[in-house]
Amino acid sequence: MRLRKCTTRLVTTASTVALLAAAPPATAHGSSARNEKILTAAPLATWQTDGIVWSVAYARGVVYVGGTFDSVRPPGAKPGQKEVARKNFAAFDAVTGKLLPCAHTFTGGEGTVRALKASPDGKVLYVGGSFGKVDKTGVASAVALNTARCSLREDFRPAVGATVRAIDTTKSTVYLGGDFEAVDGKTRNHIAALSTKGSLLPFAADIDEPVRAVLATPTYGKVLVGGDFHKVNGAPEGALVALNSSTGSTVTSFRRWLPPRSSVKTLARDKTNFYVGAEGRGTGVFDGRIAGRLSDGKMVWKDYCQGATQALLVHHGVLYSASHAHNCVRTPGGFPDGRRRHFLAQSVKDRRILHWFPDTNDGLGESIGPRALVMAKGILWAGGEFTTVNGKAQQGLTRFSAGPANTAPEAIPELSAKSSRAGKVSLAWQTTWDRDDAQLTYLIYRDGARVASLKKRSVDWHLPEMTYTDSVAPGSRHRYTIAVTDGRHTTHRSKPLAATAVARK
Secondary structure, eight states: OOBTTOOOOOOOOHHHHHHHHHSOOBOTTSOBTTOOOOEEEEEOOOOEESSEEEEEEEETTEEEEEEEOSEEEOTTOOTTSSOEEOSSEEEEETTTOOBOSOOOOEESTTOEEEEEEEOTTSSEEEEEEEOSEETTEEOOSEEEEETTTTEEOSSOOOOBSSOEEEEEEOSSEEEEEESOSEETTEEOOSEEEEETTSOBOSOOOOBSSOEEEEEEEGGGTEEEEEESOSEETTEEOOSEEEEETTTOOEEEEOTTTSOTTEEEEEEEEOSSEEEEEEEEOSSSOOOSEEEEETTTOOEEEEOOOBSOEEEEEEETTEEEEEEEEOBOTTSTTOOOSOSOEEEEEEETTTOOBOSOOOOBOOOSTTSOOEEEEEEETTEEEEEESOSEETTEEOOSEEEEEEOSOOOOOSOOBOOEEEEEEBTEEEEEEEOOOOSSOSEEEEEEEETTEEEEEEEEEOBTTBOOEEEEEEEOOTTOEEEEEEEEEOSSOBOOOOOOEEEEOBOOO
């Protein structure tokens, strides 16, 4: 029995069976019985870029996009069609997705925007990367824009010595992390703090390698820092450290959280926890996610998915990841080693992987897929290197809204039939799967009339077989078809299969 258009593999390993047996029952929208609220896996119509998106940010109804690109184009347009010039920076209406006139060209240096972050009140957008000019104004890899007028601020123009890769803000302070070793002519090894007016603050830490993620926690008086580093303030630190937000002195060490060849690429938080996303190189590394308590830095949980994590975001009790996870067999609800999956959703309570599986391809550049996430008015925006989303052409940007679930089952099963008892026809088929619904309903039709409705939970890495035995007149001949529904979307019926019931002897 085969599924038309289905390219996934049926995996029947003992570990898979154990994982499925341990999984809680699913609700209609793919979440567990605890009712986490996940998004739909169907992408909204979204503008595209002609290059890589490194960062996305939200402020006051606008989503800002930064990266390495020369133009943007409307949803559905092919490369080279209907392009609008946007040099490494663009702005869109957060709800409609419409391209907005807010535009600046970021050039010089490596000519790329790597980090975007809005102030807590949304009035200012801080921009970092590797650039020497904004339009015709000379700058040095970090600037600020007034969001109301999309104008370049004159007071925030620090001279940063190399690429800025991460930014976070509080009401009074802007933290920069990256490759630099000096700001405004003073030593600042990979991290610096400035006032909102652009003045360099005394905060300083000696970090030996680039910083890739910064998360300020003003309530607790500390800044979480992640990156490629091995030493901070003269002591061994494994890619993650908490610093005093005023001085830069070390507050908390996490030396046993990550192995030596893993880096922290992203940090996120909710009211009580912070979340770490990692990337490892070589064997014996850590690529997954860790949850820790903001109050005391104690680990809450750790998953062991393989495939680097590039971005994290928490929304309504769900931790969304941009990654290329390919093996999550050691994580509850996870999957065995196989193809890359570029988006994941997990319960913040216990790391369980939820049934939300939109996907992209690896795309351009380093072939990573998605690299950045932001939530804007209930819509998840994702940017990266990808050129397809759910198998359809879409470059650089995509977005997903709240439910209800809005993807159709991936394929129509093919029926097989046999009759070994008088008046009985036994049908069999392999289940299909859906990107945002774990439980699907299979509709059986005999001679055009529905005779059965059967429910089954499935995932693309475990597609169990189903059977149904129909009672008909002995010796009669019938035509059977099958369709699949998630409650909102129903596939076409399969090709008719003729079957004759055994006659009485």
